[in-house]
Amino acid sequence: xxSINWTTRxxxxxGARGIGKTTLMLxxxxxxxxxxxxxxxxxxxxxxxxxxxxxxxxxxxxxxxxGKHLFLDEVHKYANWSQEIKEVxxxxxxxxxxxxxxxxxxxxxGDADLSRRCVNYDMQGxxxxxxxxxxxxxxIPVFLLEDILHHPSDLCAAVYDKCRPLQHFQQYLRYxxxxxxxxxxxxxxxxxxxxxxxxxxxxxxxxxxxxPANTRKIKALLNVLAMNVPYQLDMTKLxxxxxxxxTTVQEYLQHLQSARLLNLxxxxxxxxxxxxxxxxxxxxxxxxxxxxSPVKEPHIGTVRECFAVNQLSASHIVEYGKANGDFxxxxxxxLEIGGEDKTFKQIANIPESYILADDIETPAGNKLPxxxxxxxx
Numbered sequence: 001x002x003s004i005n006w007t008t009r010x011x012x013x014x015g016a017r018g019i020g021k022t023t024l025m026l027x028x029x030x031x032x033x034x035x036x037x038x039x040x041x042x043x044x045x046x047x048x049x050x051x052x053x054x055x056x057x058x059x060x061x062x063x064x065x066x067g068k069h070l071f072l073d074e075v076h077k078y079a080n081w082s083q084e085i086k087e088v089x090x091x092x093x094x095x096x097x098x099x100x101x102x103x104x105x106x107x108x109x110g111d112a113d114l115s116r117r118c119v120n121y122d123m124q125g126x127x128x129x130x131x132x133x134x135x136x137x138x139x140i141p142v143f144l145l146e147d148i149l150h151h152p153s154d155l156c157a158a159v160y161d162k163c164r165p166l167q168h169f170q171q172y173l174r175y176x177x178x179x180x181x182x183x184x185x186x187x188x189x190x191x192x193x194x195x196x197x198x199x200x201x202x203x204x205x206x207x208x209x210x211x212p213a214n215t216r217k218i219k220a221l222l223n224v225l226a227m228n229v230p231y232q233l234d235m236t237k238l239x240x241x242x243x244x245x246x247t248t249v250q251e252y253l254q255h256l257q258s259a260r261l262l263n264l265x266x267x268x269x270x271x272x273x274x275x276x277x278x279x280x281x282x283x284x285x286x287x288x289x290x291x292x293s294p295v296k297e298p299h300i301g302t303v304r305e306c307f308a309v310n311q312l313s314a315s316h317i318v319e320y321g322k323a324n325g326d327f328x329x330x331x332x333x334x335l336e337i338g339g340e341d342k343t344f345k346q347i348a349n350i351p352e353s354y355i356l357a358d359d360i361e362t363p364a365g366n367k368l369p370x371x372x373x374x375x376x377x
Contacts, residue, residue, distance in 0.1 A: 001028060006098075008119045010089050013073075013100040015123035016284070017195045020179045021100040024123070025071050033069075041073040042097065045078040055084040059092065069096045076101040076207065082113035089117055124314045125177035125285055128169065128374020134179070135171075138162045143375045145316060149333060149354055152363040155372055156320030166361060169371045173303055177287040177310075192291035199259045208255050217242045218252050222261065226292040229302055231281040250277055260284050263309050265320040265327075279320045285310045304337050304358050304370060311373045324350060337370065 001024060004011065013021050025042065032041045039113065041062050045055070055078065062070060070088075075081045088097065099118075132138040140162070159165050175181050183186050200218050204210040210218070220242045225231050239249045255264040257287050264278035283289045286306045289298050305326060312318045312329055321327050323348045325334035334353040336346055340360045344367075347353040355367040 004121050005119070006032075008096070009083070009093075010097045010117050011099070011119045011121060012121050013121050015087065016125065017102040018178050018180055018191070019123055020122055021102070022073050023179070025073065025098060025100060029071065038066050038227050039068040040071070041067055041069075042073070044073040045081065046074045049234075050078060055081065058085060059088040059095070062097060063092050067095065069098075069101075072100045073100050074102060075099045075201075077170050080119065086113050086117065089114075101149065112210075118263045122314075124377060125287075126179060127311060127314070127373055127377050128165075129377070130170050131172045131176040131374075132159075132163065132165075132168060134182070135176075136163050136168055140153075140375060142377055143372075145312075145329070145333070145376060148375065149368070151353075152368045152372055155375055156362060156369070160361075161377075164357065164361075165369070165371050169374075171284040171357075172374070173307060174256065174290050175287065177285045188287075189291040192288060196261055196288070196292065199261060203259065204255055210252075210255065214244070217244055218256070221249070221252055221291065222256065223294070225262065225281055226283060226289065227294050229282050229289065230305055233278055233281060235277050253278065253281070257284075261288065263306075263313055263318075265309065265318060267320045267322050279322070282306045282309050300358070302336070302337075304356075308335065308356060308370070308373055311376055314377045316376075325353060343366075 004013070006028065013024065015021055022044075029042060043049075043058065055072070059070060072085075075085075078084075085097065088095070126134070129140055129142065132140065138159070140158055148155055175185070175188060178188075178192065180191060184191060197219070201212075201215050202223070204218065205212045205215065208301055221236075224238065224241055234347065235246045235249055239246045242249070244252075251359075252266060253262065257264050261284055263282045263284055265280040265282070267279045281300075283292065283306055286303050289303060289306050294341070308327065309318055312327070316329050317331070319328040319331070321334060325336045327335045327337070329335060332352055334347055334350050336342065336353070336355045338343075338355065339358050342355050342357050344353070344355060346354070352364065356370045356373060357367055358370045360367070360369050363372075
């Protein structure tokens with residue numbers, strides 16, 4: 001909430017389904033407006049009201065009644081939303097508009113109509129830092145990656161003063177990313193599976209023009225990846241497994257990344273040729289891995305790498321490291337992910353190289369606890 005400039009005339013909050021965008025908007029309204037204040041209005045565009053009314057009608061009536069701050073949720077479920085929002089923006093220059101949608105797909109497609117007008121904010125699921133704030137009442141500020149890597153003791157001391165992080169970290173990897181765990185812990189993985197199913201079966205055909213007949217194949221693709229992640233891509237083999245052509249597989253992978261179900265890593269972001277297909281594929285977050293994996297306990301090495309990519313990708317450029325470490329971050333840092341016995345053998349003599357190790361509490365030189373990556377946002 002504090003990173004958004006709420007005074008902007010038009011802003012969009014984008015992100016995966018279920019991460020709390022609606023709650024964020026309602027919390028902001030509750031904290032900044034009194035009950036029954038007529039200057040603010042929250043509407044969900046999947047309401048039956050909009051089957052017979054338009055955004056333009058709503059905005060016009062709201063403005064005439066003294067409205068100043070309009071919050072519109074689920075915008076991707078309203079046809080031609082971006083064109084109408086553009087008209088509202090131009091017609092009412094003193095009205096502020098906040099948009100959000102459960103899928104980043106449609107919001108990306110609507111940007112052309114709102115270029116130079118709309119400021120976009122991408123909302124992540126809970127970081128480990130935010131998880132501790134909610135579940136353990138431990139409030140720690142955000143740390144920059146450079147400060148974490150160069151001065152890890154500062155962060156570790158701040159955390160140790162309030163809790164033992166390893167006590168909570170394993171729980172976070174299983175249940176900490178989506179805030180709806182608070183409402184329904186019993187069916188948490190079932191709800192994650194339903195979110196993935198809704199994206200594939202409903203949003204991809206509607207928003208990305210995917211043939212509905214192929215949604216079963218996309219589900220099969222996601223299941224294959226959940227079984228094998230981290231997946232070093234053999235496009236021909238993957239295409240054969242789900243019985244589609246290579247270019248179609250590549251298209252589906254891009255859609256699944258936009259929908260925040262996958263993270264695609266490339267070994268060289270400068271080379272256009274090499275970016276034609278990803279070098280490694282991860283599920284977007286560890287909770288997805290536990291929910292969708294066909295085995296009860298996914299490989300712990302995969303879980304660790306999935307966590308690292310997820311937390312780093314929120315604000316940094318992450319590349320697949322190949323022989324030189326697991327990941328290269330911002331073309332500067334080389335990171336190797338592992339357990340407490342991980343050695344520097346694979347990254348020896350590489351400048352700005354670090355081991356992020358699970359199951360350790362304190363840093364030792366360039367070997368840091370893995371959980372410190374959870375304080376980047």
